[in-house]
Amino acid sequence: MALREDLALGSRIAAMRLGGLALALRGDPVARLMHKPWRHDPYPTYAVVRESRRVIRSRTGISAVATHALCDQVLRDRRFGVRLADGRAPFAPDSDEPSLLEPVDLSLLGLDPPDHTRLRRLAAPAFAPRRLERYRAEAEAITGRLLDDAAARGRFDLVRDLAAPLPITVIARLLAIPEVDADRFAAWGRALGSSLDGVRSPAHAHELARTTHEARALFVDLVSRRRVDPGEDVVSQLVGALDAGSMTIDELVSLAQLLLVAGFETTTNLVGNAVRALQTTPGQWEALVADPTLAPGAVEETLRYDPPVQLTARIAHEDTEIGGVPLRRDSAVLVLLAAAGRDPEAHPDPDRFDLNRVPTTGHLAFSGGVHFCLGAALARMEGEVALRMLAERLPGLHAAGRTVPKTATILRGPRRFPVAA
Ligand code: HEM
Numbered sequence: 001m002a003l004r005e006d007l008a009l010g011s012r013i014a015a016m017r018l019g020g021l022a023l024a025l026r027g028d029p030v031a032r033l034m035h036k037p038w039r040h041d042p043y044p045t046y047a048v049v050r051e052s053r054r055v056i057r058s059r060t061g062i063s064a065v066a067t068h069a070l071c072d073q074v075l076r077d078r079r080f081g082v083r084l085a086d087g088r089a090p091f092a093p094d095s096d097e098p099s100l101l102e103p104v105d106l107s108l109l110g111l112d113p114p115d116h117t118r119l120r121r122l123a124a125p126a127f128a129p130r131r132l133e134r135y136r137a138e139a140e141a142i143t144g145r146l147l148d149d150a151a152a153r154g155r156f157d158l159v160r161d162l163a164a165p166l167p168i169t170v171i172a173r174l175l176a177i178p179e180v181d182a183d184r185f186a187a188w189g190r191a192l193g194s195s196l197d198g199v200r201s202p203a204h205a206h207e208l209a210r211t212t213h214e215a216r217a218l219f220v221d222l223v224s225r226r227r228v229d230p231g232e233d234v235v236s237q238l239v240g241a242l243d244a245g246s247m248t249i250d251e252l253v254s255l256a257q258l259l260l261v262a263g264f265e266t267t268t269n270l271v272g273n274a275v276r277a278l279q280t281t282p283g284q285w286e287a288l289v290a291d292p293t294l295a296p297g298a299v300e301e302t303l304r305y306d307p308p309v310q311l312t313a314r315i316a317h318e319d320t321e322i323g324g325v326p327l328r329r330d331s332a333v334l335v336l337l338a339a340a341g342r343d344p345e346a347h348p349d350p351d352r353f354d355l356n357r358v359p360t361t362g363h364l365a366f367s368g369g370v371h372f373c374l375g376a377a378l379a380r381m382e383g384e385v386a387l388r389m390l391a392e393r394l395p396g397l398h399a400a401g402r403t404v405p406k407t408a409t410i411l412r413g414p415r416r417f418p419v420a421a
Helices: 003-025 029-034 043-051 068-076 115-127 129-153 158-163 165-174 179-197 202-228 234-243 249-280 284-290 292-305 376-393
Strands: 063-065 155-157 312-316 320-322 325-327 332-335 414-416 418-420
Touching (some): 003 202, 063 068, 068 312, 068 320, 115 249, 129 165, 165 179, 165 376, 202 249, 249 284, 249 292, 249 376, 249 414, 292 376
Antiparallel strands (some): 155 418, 312 332
């Protein structure tokens, strides 16, 4: 990227930030979700949007919905998609060049039917329940090793030493990434995950471009190796589709990249947010220690109460209305998944974390409609294994320092979480 382009991108980002901050200071809820200090604790902002019980329009040009019913409706409504009505990507410039503001191709997440339907059908078998059982044994073995190391040290960082290495190792196995590439692979996952909130600076855009380039090279290499030596992994399964002409190599590479981004930090945040809620709500950690089979309930309650993915967005494909509020074709709506989890009309006493809760309504932490999380069962299994084994092996676990949150709008979880066994 030339210096002139860097300067242009830098000033565009700065202008967007300043404009957003000015709106946030004037109380615009959508702008507040993107800016400090409000995004540190977004739940009061979610409550403002939800209490209107309708689509709210923001001066940012983006609307938002926050009740369970409206979020569910938008996610399932076929009049909404993730691209513009004419099929272009939302931030793409008019040329065919990839946008610097959205430089990472996230495969399924950025596609509408029929491309989305075709690729999702090809990817789905890799997540069938039968395969999941094999990954459970692996997740248990990995968690056991990580907890042995952590227990030997006494004090450790829950994110660095358990919540991050567990899912990254599982995805590396899923894609059959060679052991030697594991550290690089984790660094790419972190870098690409940071693209979800948009590009922060020209340096960030460069980092993402470099990471995409390197990850692509690894996946292309992986494809040629699996062609001659197929295994049970996802790439081996997709090579068949590639050879049959049902997908292109670019589509395969983007899909592999998506699995890396979608399956890593999300699951890290699930474990981090769960342990935090369990530790800070009186009696909850003790309840799990007394009966570690409650771990699945703790996972579900975390997904409702403080989900790893806080929001997503949809774009109207025609002039339409939601709950009587008109929306123009190509206008964007934020779907505040985390706000829906605290909707009192769907979840009684919603601000209370209770691992024994008997849900009256499902949560939307894995989204809904055609983009429903493909890895939901895998994530639930990893979360359950981590929480159950933590409670069994380290019953005296407690916070041992200040938890540092990540600074992000979409992905929410601790960055550092010092604990002692
Ligand atoms: C607790 C952990 C996780 C959470 C909270 C989560 C959440 C989500 C959400 C909210 C979406 C849909 C976004 C939208 O509607 O725009 C999604 C999609 C997706 N997730 Fe997950 N996810 C998790 C773990 C995983 C894992 C472990 C994998 C796989 C390794 C995975 C793979 C995917 C894929 C492939 C999609 C795209 C589906 C599509 O567009 O059709 N996720 N996830």
